[in-house]
Amino acid sequence: MDVSSGNDSPLRSKDVKALVSFYSNYLHNRLRTFFPVAINSADGFLSRMANFYASSKRSRRKTCLPLPLPSAAASASLDRSPTTKTEACRIFDALEDIIEHTLQNLHDIQRNLAFWQSRAEGSNARKAYFMICERGPYAFINGTLQLMRDCLADGSSIQKLYCSASSHISERISVLTNLRYFLAIFLAKVYMEIDRIGEDLVKDLDNSLPSLLVAINDLFLKLEASIGHFHANRQSGSSVDGSYSVPLLFAKLPEVNQEGSQWTDCEIRDAINLIYENLHRLDSYLSVLVSKHRKPRKVTLYWMRYSCGVVGISVCSLWLLRHSKLMGSSDIDNWIREAKDSTVSFWNDHVEQPILSIRDELFETFRKRQKGVMEREEVQLTADSLHRMLLAFSEQAVGKKFPENASDQEMLEIVMTRYEKELMHPIQGLVGGELVRALLIQVQKLKLDIEEAMLELDQILRANEINFAILAALPAFFLSLVLAMLVRAWFKQDTRAEGRGRVARIQRRLLLVEIERAIMQFQSYRDQGLENDAQCMYGLVLCFLDSLHCTVEEHAKATGEWICLRQDIVDLAKPGLLTEHKLSIASRMERVYDCLLPSQKRS
DSSP, rough: OOGGOOSSSOOTTTOHHHHHHHHHHHHHHHHHHHOTTTTTTHHHHHHHHTTTTTHHHHHTTOOOOSSSOOTHHHHHTTEEEEEHHHHHHHHHHHHHHHHHHHHHHHHHHHHHHHHHHHHHTTTTHHHHHHHSSSOOOOHHHHHHHHHHHHHTTOHHHHHHHHHHHHHHHHHHHHHHHHHHHHHHHHHHHHHHHHHHHHHHHHOOOOHHHHHHHHHHHHHHHHHHHHHHHHHHHHHTTTSSSTTTTOOOOOOOOOTTTTTOOOOOHHHHHHHHHHHHHEEEEEHHHHHHHHHSSSSSOOHHTHHHHHHHHHHHHHHHHHHHTTSGGGGGGOHHHHHHHHHHHHHHHHHHHIIIHHHHHHHHHHHHHHHHHHHHHHHHHHHHHHHHHHHHHHHHHHHHHHOOOOOOOHHHHHHHHHHHHHHHHTTTTTHHHHSSHHHHHHHHHHHHHHHHHHHHHHHHHHHHHHHHHHHHHHHHHHHHHHHHHHHHHHHEEEHHHHTTSSSSSSSHHHHHHHHHHHHHHHHHHHHHHHHOHHHHHHHHHHHHHHHHHHHHHHHHHHHHHHHHOOHHHHHHHHHHHHHOOEEEEEHHHHHHHHHHHHGGGGGOOOO
């Protein structure tokens, strides 16, 4: 069986990828036929040539949605003869590559389609801004000139810009939507065909393999017919130059012995190589077509910001160069020295000294307590002295004996009464009265009041030493908190669905919502008898499940949930499982697994 026999028209000179893949597969196939043993040394080189373009995407991918094969497939393939075992591994690898490459193309189309749909939902002003300012400098200059020409010509430049933006976006949405539709149907049919013949592959590989290869080849031809019909309808109306210049032509299996139950090893190898050839042609065609309708790169979208950033960096560089030693200036050295001194001062005032103050307050409590006891004893001595003075004065003034525990307030009233009486005759009171003793008692009372007030104030200040130290350390604390939050956000990488934070959890839950919606839409189309639309939705379910499979694997393995979660994902992908059961599984996944729970419900 010759691979080139199914190719009715020569490859175009521009399709370099398909040409390299075609001849590498052809040479590899012929050499394996004539030198089955000696070719092992050259097998790696030719295989790398044949799979160069197809493996560029696969090398960046961690995992893929597993094939719908029985669990006994791997062990059954080990029990066969070496030749049959090799062919079994090759066909399983080929099926995995078909699923994987189709899923990769679907993910790529889905990402670009989501971008254009978000632009289509914006206002006319937002669309016009995109057409002029987010498509690169060349589009900015051309769009501005065209806007000025239209404004000077008839004054309807803004309306024309709105129409051009809507047409630009809607055309890309239309092309990508149709491509996603065809690829989703192709993926669904391949997955269902593998599921249908999976048991037969495990039990009787030799007899079931030819029918599987024929079915896969027919699906490629049906995909070619669908894309070709779409290509014919869109070729005249497309505004994207050269987007449909290369038709998609798949190789076809020969008509000889297609339905036979026994194929030779050479025929099986040629059929598998033909599948790889068609897969490479599909990748090459889609890479050209999607690249014409893909979203602008980040550099193109934000070229104005990047340009302003480059200009700003250039100006800053020139300014720094002017103040550097290269120009004979010592400004930068002075600034560095001042920054160093400021940093040291900030460290001493807001980090070191507050920590030392808190340490002294916590570990020198006993010493300060002894000091406070001594101060209270001094106040008590002053109070005792005042009490004795009041007692002696009251006994002399009243002429009777007062008890030792007499109230100071009562005796102080006697002192004040005698003081007021002596003030009636101050000269007499100073010479022979009790005016001087009353004044000295009041001075002692004032001293006692001052000492008690100072003691209370000292106790208040000591009680708040830790608070003052904490207030001094607050700037350093807030700075450390901000740095910790930045480091945490950098480590967690919540911007992607594979992260551990709140944003990643939201993305995974939204992905699960898309799966539930696609399952319900699939059942709705099936009830209405729209078989193609139903298969398209089933293909999208597989695409979303593959995304979920990749995003939750690392987190679920860390929590020990991966085995159960992976089985639920596989069950959701089964074609024969009832829709009610699938929705029940999706609901359980949303409630049970930690990687799919909302952040506030996480234990």
